Amino acid sequence: MDETPREPGAPTALAVGLTAAIVAATGEEPRVLVVRTPHGADALPSGPLEAQHRTLEAGLRSWVERRTHQTLGYVEQLYTFGDRDRRETDGEGAQRALSLGYLALVREARTAGAADASWQSWYRYFPWEDWRGGPPEAIAALEPPLREWAAQGGKLGEERLRLNFGLGGARWNEERVLERYELLYEAGLVPERVRDRKEGAPLPEKVRGVAMAVDHRRVLAIAIGRLRGKIKYRPVVFELMPPSFTLSELQRVVEALSGVRLHKQNFRRLVEQQGLVEETGESRAETGGRPARLMRYRREVLVERLAPGVRLPAMRRG
Amino acid sequence: MDETPREPGAPTALAVGLTAAIVAATGEEPRVLVVRTPHGADALPSGPLEAQHRTLEAGLRSWVERRTHQTLGYVEQLYTFGDRDRRETDGEGAQRALSLGYLALVREARTAGAADASWQSWYRYFPWEDWRGGPPEAIAALEPPLREWAAQGGKLGEERLRLNFGLGGARWNEERVLERYELLYEAGLVPERVRDRKEGAPLPEKVRGVAMAVDHRRVLAIAIGRLRGKIKYRPVVFELMPPSFTLSELQRVVEALSGVRLHKQNFRRLVEQQGLVEETGESRAETGGRPARLMRYRREVLVERLAPGVRLPAMRRG
DNA sequence: TCCCATATGCTCATTTTGAGCAATTCAGGG
């Protein structure tokens, strides 16, 4: 690994694979590309790392493009998983598997290349993450079993619950997607946990979300959390937008990703003040109301601002 | 890697190693644990991934603790590198090596366990990153060759330069450590590039920084950038502080990490208003001036605040 | 023509920053 291995013995040889959360935004929904395993489970596209590419990212791109006929825009490495107990089917002596998780953003959500691939709203897997229409029903349904679980863990568990699910007056933090999922996992409320440990989870799918193969829901949780954080200080939303769009369309995509409703006038003030967009000169009617100006992304903002991104002027009351 | 490999063929078997940037803060300096290779080069501690641990992080901890006799506090995965041309010595058919980079924070900088390990200020490797005493000399020395290089690349190169090095009036962004290092690498101004491509780099060590083995300086750059960003919204600085400390000591550590001077009164206002610390009741003289109150970290801040961390009220003028 | 549904403009109170002046409080020296 090093020019000078400090410990005797060569590096361990491992099986390494890639898993990609490929995200688009169409029709007010944040979508992720999922495939279906022969067992009928939803899964993220994943496959082996190929040796012939110069960089990991290049390998990911070529593999995804070949497999899904999607051209990837923005690509970001998320996390490398290496838990030994990741592969359920293997015994103690199994070779350790390593999995590199990636987030990729694509502009157009074509109906996929492979026949078994489809675009799904990511809230299908995380129903408790969508607060656009007020506190989601899933939260109400999850609260009692969560509280029960937390009570056993004592003070610490209750604080985690409060912090992550915004229960005891604490504010909802839309970025803590992974923390919430892991808490639900620990509490035995998601089917993956049942699959892994054979405990009971009598919750309906609308509450606990649709399960995914292996740890793919965890990868997706990381992807969502990262993206929700990143749009605030990097202009990555525009990777999901068409070349020209109205401010309302932009707002709806940001709301879809972050899962919260935003204050319209303040949203446009922020976006325009930061210089993230400029008018194209054209406008579009279609909505039934006053026609909206069409805008386009201003690349120059990158050199002008330290942290150009879409702040979230959330609706607090009303 | 998946229950159902979508492409024929098993996952590639790879050699996987760990590289750790182990950071402490002592005596006004941010320090990193470095070892020396037989070739005499500085390197981060690195070694093979061991199969017997349940998680990657557990493997890292046990390996570092065995090797350096340091107990790790906070640990965070940084990035996984897999560039095929990473191992200089190998030819085309070489097995690809994967390297997992980690950041770890330790409270006390003991003089290391292994005889060949030592704590070094990280500015030894990145002299242009330390703006505590005003614009560093390294920047002045790097500017001409950088501009020359950028001029060849046209508009785009010049904008990158402006953005990353805060040259044409743009503000210095202390988080872009990796971007700056990579820009210098591309411009052929750091010795690693020379080693890799045999080009000339006539700059003194005080300007271009001390080189490190393989891509370790890149790993360290990522570690510094991540830490600089993270202290702003997560209370990670306290992982580097003793149990009780004065506000000035805290400020000096934050300044050491971020590489900028902060406005004293505003710094304390922020830290106290956020509820990051509380008084222990004791105070400490020693400094020659008015004795300072001793403070301790308040864990409760985690549940009270969405993003508890040390904002940087930088000195602009004065 | 009137109405509906948006888009857009603007105001105002509140908070959060950025800067800097001033008072406090110890140790030490005359």
Add this chain to the structure above:
DNA sequence: CCCTGAATTGCTCAAAATGAGCATATGGGA
């Protein structure tokens, strides 16, 4: 015992950013 130096603390004030909400503009259709 008083004065001075060196920090630590306390406070003030203007400027900028944020949170909320009212008011106006402008198209398509009833």
